[in-house]
Amino acid sequence: MSQLPVLPLLPLLFGAVIAVLAALWRSIAGQITAIVSTALSLIAALVGLVTVVGDGAISYDMGGWPPPVGIEYVLDPLSAFLATIVALIGLLIVIYPVDAAFDLRPARGTPLYPLVLLLLTGLMGVMLSGDLFHLFVFLEIYAISTYGLVSLGGDKGTFAALRYLLLGTVGSGLYLLGVGFLYFATGTLNMVDMAESLPAIADSPTVLGAMALMVTGLGLKMALFPLHVWLPDAHSFSPPGVAALLAAVQVKAGAYALIRILFDVFGPAYTDGGGLPVTTALIYFGLAGIVVGSWLAIRQVDIKRMLAYSTVAQLGYIGLGIGLATPRALIGALLHVLSHALMKSGLFLVAGGIIQRTGIKAIPRFSGLGKVMPWTMGGFAVAALSMVGIPPTAGFFSKFYLVWGAIDVGNWFVAVVVVASSMLTMIYFLRLFERIFVVAPREDAIADASEPSGRVVATVLVLATAILLVGVFNGLLVSQLLDPIATRMLG
């Protein structure tokens, strides 16, 4: 199965084209195409994951040109792990009912699902590409489809999309400039090839400049504080399904690219003498993001805006895990990529269900929702507890590994801030808990509401179950998958 590295990508790409045509016929046909192609992609990603956990990396030469001349697709445990997350979240989002996910009933021919599939194609390409310039092209593919999807959120969404476009394109431009620096310094674009030629020139200003440019560019893409300014608007003004997709997997593509490029491309050049030069900056920007994001989330009234600021804080944890650059902290960061994808998409989908049934977005008006929507709110409770970091949910273990990683390097300040920030997270979710489960229904809109449609409940419950399963079986996940990845990268 040497074609495995491209197999998760192809159903999404072809599905996007077929969905355009299918949506011209019936708008439901577009959604069915999307479900089939993401399901195929998930199967391919899962087969890939199982295969590479046993056998190591598989590489595929696009067009039969061997690297470093040709473009290489690489499926190793890290990319298979991320590809599985992308396909899983993508599948749940396209199953989610279209009017709740996009705030609209699409007219015939509206290219809604083609855009979603193109976004997933771009993300999958970022995960699988073994070539720095190819990665840039996929960064732009997913970015362009994101701008289209964010602009579905009406007038505010269009404005947020334009602002995101301006910053996002500057971010990919900086990344491209960094790729240029590296190409002129080494004469190659292939990641493996470049990692071999970088140690000889590790101290040259060209390589250091390239690292600075790429980290800044990818930091903008993953909304690492203080480059997060585009995120709250783009995530809160876009429709719930799009917001779930963006928060769960889209920003993680930037995080993945950062991990891959820092530790696989630059890493070997800086193994001795204090490690990578940018890690300290990542630690403190991550910490600042955690505190500022949580603080702003506490102050929000709109549920989607609160979740968007909380995403800024959670991305801070991932940036922190990358910056600490110890195996345990990297395990924490990767586990947090998974658990944040599950819990944040779950929370956005719950918000979508609430908005679909009651039209209410303001948190103070949520009184009594727990009584009228017990199943949806049960899923919400699991996801929220995981955000706070209550065992045995997934969110506890990712923070646990981050704290452990911080203690490994003796950075007690980081450990204290991470634990204390859980308190901040608790504040803004406790407020919701009280409204939803304790207070009796006050408004007619809520008293008359019922459980959202079956598909909303099903997707939310799947995510809640996944959060619990990842929490309970995290030992297996870490020892089989994440520990080998982290040991290989930072061992």
Place this chain on the structure above:
Amino acid sequence: MIELFLARYVYLFVLLLLAIGLYGVLAKGDLVKKVIGLTIFSTAIYIFFIEGSLQEGATAPVIDERGSDPALYVDPLPHLLILTAIVVGVGVIGVALSLLVRLYRVHGTLDEAVIADRIAGREDMSQETTPDDGTAPSAGDDPGAAGDDQ
């Protein structure tokens, strides 16, 4: 010093263009000027790649009677990369312009501060802004908007 400048002056222009482009994106209040700044920024990156591929005495990378010595030909790969990047850039600018058209139809202006104020204040004065949008100087005296409506 002057030799270094003569050998490297294109990079100074690239830096200048990058700075102008970033200034346009970050500091200009008009959304069209921001998009123009973005175009300047990307163009600077294209020039950087093309300049990096050049070498003295080299010609177009088509093997002719002078043989296959790589020093005789410029590096074709950056040209290829930049062709791709230009195509990607055209796509991004196209999306940006279509978003601008949508914003202009609703608000009748492309001033970022004005639109941001309206969007932020929408909760309490949405009724007041709606008639404003209809009478905005969009359809009549703007050839671009009039062309879109046809």
